[in-house]
Each structure stands twice: as C-alpha cells, then as structure tokens.
Amino acid sequence: MAVRHKVVLYNPAAVFHTMPLGLLAIGSNLDPARFDVRIIDARIEADPLDAVLKAAEGALCFGVTMLTGRPLGDALAMLRAVKRANPALTTVAGGWHPSLFPVETLDEPSIDITVAGQGERTFAEIMDRLADGAGVDGIAGVTFRGAAGQAVRNPARRLEGLDVFAPPNFELIPVERYFEFKGRRQLDYIGSIGCNFRCAFCADPFVYGRDWKATSASRLGAEIEALWRRYRFTDLNFQDETYFTHRQRVADICEEFLRRGLDFTWAGTMRADQGVRLPDEIWRLCVRSGLRRVLVGVETGSHEMMRRIRKDTTIDAILETAAKCRQHDLAVIFSFIVGFPEETEEQVEATLGLIKTLRAMSPKFETPLFYYKPYPGSALAAAVADQTPRTLDDWATFDYVAGPAGTWVPPHLYRRIERFKFYNKYAAGPGTTGESAKGWGPGRLLRRAARWRIDHDVYAAPVEKFLVQHLRPEPSLS
Numbered sequence: 001m002a003v004r005h006k007v008v009l010y011n012p013a014a015v016f017h018t019m020p021l022g023l024l025a026i027g028s029n030l031d032p033a034r035f036d037v038r039i040i041d042a043r044i045e046a047d048p049l050d051a052v053l054k055a056a057e058g059a060l061c062f063g064v065t066m067l068t069g070r071p072l073g074d075a076l077a078m079l080r081a082v083k084r085a086n087p088a089l090t091t092v093a094g095g096w097h098p099s100l101f102p103v104e105t106l107d108e109p110s111i112d113i114t115v116a117g118q119g120e121r122t123f124a125e126i127m128d129r130l131a132d133g134a135g136v137d138g139i140a141g142v143t144f145r146g147a148a149g150q151a152v153r154n155p156a157r158r159l160e161g162l163d164v165f166a167p168p169n170f171e172l173i174p175v176e177r178y179f180e181f182k183g184r185r186q187l188d189y190i191g192s193i194g195c196n197f198r199c200a201f202c203a204d205p206f207v208y209g210r211d212w213k214a215t216s217a218s219r220l221g222a223e224i225e226a227l228w229r230r231y232r233f234t235d236l237n238f239q240d241e242t243y244f245t246h247r248q249r250v251a252d253i254c255e256e257f258l259r260r261g262l263d264f265t266w267a268g269t270m271r272a273d274q275g276v277r278l279p280d281e282i283w284r285l286c287v288r289s290g291l292r293r294v295l296v297g298v299e300t301g302s303h304e305m306m307r308r309i310r311k312d313t314t315i316d317a318i319l320e321t322a323a324k325c326r327q328h329d330l331a332v333i334f335s336f337i338v339g340f341p342e343e344t345e346e347q348v349e350a351t352l353g354l355i356k357t358l359r360a361m362s363p364k365f366e367t368p369l370f371y372y373k374p375y376p377g378s379a380l381a382a383a384v385a386d387q388t389p390r391t392l393d394d395w396a397t398f399d400y401v402a403g404p405a406g407t408w409v410p411p412h413l414y415r416r417i418e419r420f421k422f423y424n425k426y427a428a429g430p431g432t433t434g435e436s437a438k439g440w441g442p443g444r445l446l447r448r449a450a451r452w453r454i455d456h457d458v459y460a461a462p463v464e465k466f467l468v469q470h471l472r473p474e475p476s477l478s
Contacts, residue, residue, distance in 0.1 A: 221256025
C-alpha cells in the first residue's frame with residue numbers, strides 16, 4: 001500500500017472568519033491518494049497550538065499562510081513552536097507577505113521555503129519533491145536556502161487560469177463551524193485571481209503583474225450548485241479582488257445561477273468604472289440572480305489624488321455607480337483611504353465630503369475609512385520606505401487594517417479624521433445593542449447624535465466616542 005504523507009496547513013489568528021480559501025486551494029490540488037491534508041484554523045480552534053503540534057507529529061510538511069500585520073505574529077509563533085518540537089520538519093510559508101518578501105522571509109530560521117504568488121501548482125510540486133526525498137531546485141515561484149545557507153530564488157511562476165486546477169474541496173474544513181462563527185450560512189468563494197489595474201497604493205500589481213485569471217462561468221456554476229446542494233448556504237461571498245472584471249462573464253454566471261434554480265444572495269467586488277460600463281440589463285440580471293451588495297474601492301474624493309494614486313477612474317464614475325446601486329436597491333461598501341504621503345488637508349476634506357455625499361444617498365451605503373499603509377512593492381511606498389519595518393517581528397505589529405496613520409499625517413488632522421471615522425461609522429449603521437422598538441435605545445440615540453455631528457461638521461468634545469470606546473474597545477487583532 002502506498003504511503004499517504006501528512007501535510008499540515010495553518011491559518012493564523014484574526015478577528016474575521018472568512019474561510020481559508022488560499023489553504024483550501026493548495027490543499028485541494030494535492031493528490032488525495034498520496035497526501036493527507038489537515039487544515040487548522042486558529043480563528044475557530046479552541047487550542048490552536050495543541051492541535052498543530054499533535055498534527056505535525058510525523059508530518060511531511062507544515063505550511064502557513066502569512067498576511068502582513070498582526071496575523072503574521074501568530075504565524076511566526078506557531079512556526080517557531082513547530083520547529084522546536086520537530087526540527088527536521090520542512091516548513092513552507094506562502095501568502096501575501098512571502099509573495100512580497102520571498103527572500104527576506106527566509107531570515108526567519110523557522111521557515112525553510114517561501115512561495116510567491118499563485119500557489120496551487122507550486123505547492124503541489126514542492127510536496128511531490130519532498131515525498132520523493134528530493135530538493136526544490138528549479139520549482140518556479142519558490143525561494144529556499146542553498147547548501148551554504150544563502151537564499152536561492154527560483155524563477156517566478158506565471159499566473160494560470162483557474163480551470164486547470166481542482167476545485168476547492170470544502171470537506172477539508174468544518175464548514176458548519178464557519179457558519180456558526182459568522183452567524184449566518186455564508187459561503188466564501190474565489191472565482192478569479194489577480195487584477196488588471198495599476199493602483200499606486202496596492203501590492204497587487206507587484207504580486208500578479210497586472211494579470212487576471214478566472215474560473216469559467218459554466219464550471220463555476222456547476223461547482224456552486226454542488227456546494228449549495230451540500231451545504232444549503234443562504235449567501236455566497238465572492239472574495240475576488242475584481243469580480244466584475246468581464247461583464248459578459250458576470251452575466252453568464254448569473255444565468256448559471258438562475259438556470260440551476262439556486263436560491264441564495266451573493267456579494268462581489270466592483271470598480272466604479274466597471275459599474276458605469278455595466279449595462280442596465282446586466283444590473284437587473286445580477287439582482288434577479290441574488291446580488292445583494294457590492295464592494296467598491298473609492299479611496300479618495302480628490303480629483304488630484306485620484307490621478308496620483310493611478311486609480312484610473314473618476315469621482316463622476318463613483319457617483320454614477322452609486323446611483324445605479326441605489327436604483328437597484330443594492331447595499332454597497334464604499335471603502336476610502338486617507339493619509340497618503342504629501343496628501344493635503346484640502347484633499348482629505350474632499351474625501352470626507354464624498355463620504356458624506358455617498359452616505360446620504362442610501363441607508364444601505366457604508367463608507368469605511370482607512371489610513372494609507374506603505375505596502376512595499378506599491379508605487380507610493382518608495383516615498384516613505386524609511387518608515388517601514390525591517391524584520392518579520394516588526395511587520396507583525398504593522399497593522400494594515402486598523403493601525404494608525406503614518407507619521408507624516410499632522411496630529412491635528414489625525415484627530416479630525418479619527419473623530420470623523422467614529423461618527424461616520426455610527427451615523428449610517430444599524431446602531432448598537434439595546435435599541436428599543438420605539439427607537440429610544442442607546443444605539444438609536446448614538447446614531448442620531450452621530451448623524452447630527454456629521455451633517456453639521458461638529459466634532460469638538462467627542463464624549464460619545466470616549467464612552468463607546470471605553471465600554472466597547474476595538475479588537476487589537478485585525
């Protein structure tokens with residue numbers, strides 16, 4: 001009987017409960033007759049360290065996905081614990097951080113191999129080599145330590161279309177547990193990878209070379225039908241970076257959902273210019289097939305900043321797409337970024353103004369605001385390269401989601417933005433717990449106060465902010 005090699009894959013701790021789609025992708029593309037894949041997710045595991053150490057005994061490989069920021073710290077702690085217990089066990093790190101720093105990540109002694117970019121074929125080739133007792137020389141997308149301990153970087157791997165890979169095998173994870181943690185029967189799914197655009201603040205052009213590949217509509221329809229009939233999810237959350245890249249594919253997927261009689265809502269990512277170009281008949285088709293929400297990265301309300309960050313869209317396109325979404329009664333998350341290097345106060349104010357405009361258009365519109373963080377590889381990062389971390393442990397404290405503004409943002413502007421962020425969050429939200437049926441609960445009162453402050457641009461003496469943050473502090477792990 002052939003030996004089945006155990007492969008342990010780890011998803012680090014975080015505050016969100018998105019299904020570990022990257023690990024699912026690489027685990028599903030290993031030969032099940034040859035490899036026994038175990039996925040351990042710290043976000044749903046009661047004792048992740050104990051689970052990992054037990055699973056790692058006798059394993060062929062321990063693989064970790066590494067996202068820059070606080071999850072990186074948990075990944076490092078687990079890698080070091082695994083190496084202490086199993087010094088000979090091969091460890092592999094993939095994901096966003098090793099994709100940006102394939103060589104530098106190997107400065108960490110507990111990591112033996114890094115994988116950059118798309119990992120399905122790369123990881124499968126690594127596992128085949130390890131199972132055969134061979135090295136990883138020449139495997140595209142891999143960086144490893146040579147005989148003298150120096151980092152050896154193999155050639156990059158080109159992006160491949162997703163139809164050539166096995167579909168994600170959701171039996172590798174406890175799907176019902178994710179439903180429980182999410183509080184809804186929501187399935188996460190990736191139908192495309194990469195992005196064709198050139199945004200100067202984003203690392204995607206560096207990692208994927210402005211390329212984009214997708215699963216065909218017919219195959220995606222068949223996969224989603226099988227998953228729906230098995231798990232009876234009520235919502236499908238596409239985690240694609242730019243789901244609406246090709247409008248005909250979007251229409252074909254909608255037709256697949258309708259033809260197969262699938263009953264769920266769904267959400268996807270959209271650029272504002274894509275929304276403008278989407279014909280009304282496809283908007284209607286999307287809604288008929290269950291579209292409930294889109295995520296639109298606006299970033300800025302300043303025409304000058306829009307050009308500087310190479311967003312390649314316009315404020316008019318954002319407003320037109322917003323109007324289309326309101327017309328079709330869709331929810332939208334319009335995400336924004338402030339605190340770019342050399343961004344003026346007037347440009348920040350233009351962004352805050354656009355946020356207020358969009359929020360006022362529909363109660364279904366959300367407008368979260370984040371600070372620019374210099375992700376290396378992006379075109380803007382070079383201007384503040386001296387203020388970025390140098391070690392993995394430093395990167396683990398560099399919070400890309402909830403962290404503070406860069407030091408180049410003046411303190412008085414930072415205070416204004418922070419107060420605006422707080423009141424904007426509660427002005428449009430459903431309120432906090434404790435609302436009464438008549439609308440006089442603390443949640444509704446906070447929302448009314450927040451709306452008044454936002455509408456009148458008054459943020460002095462932010463007592464509501466102090467009380468809420470004292471009673472309900474934000475999670476420290478993003």
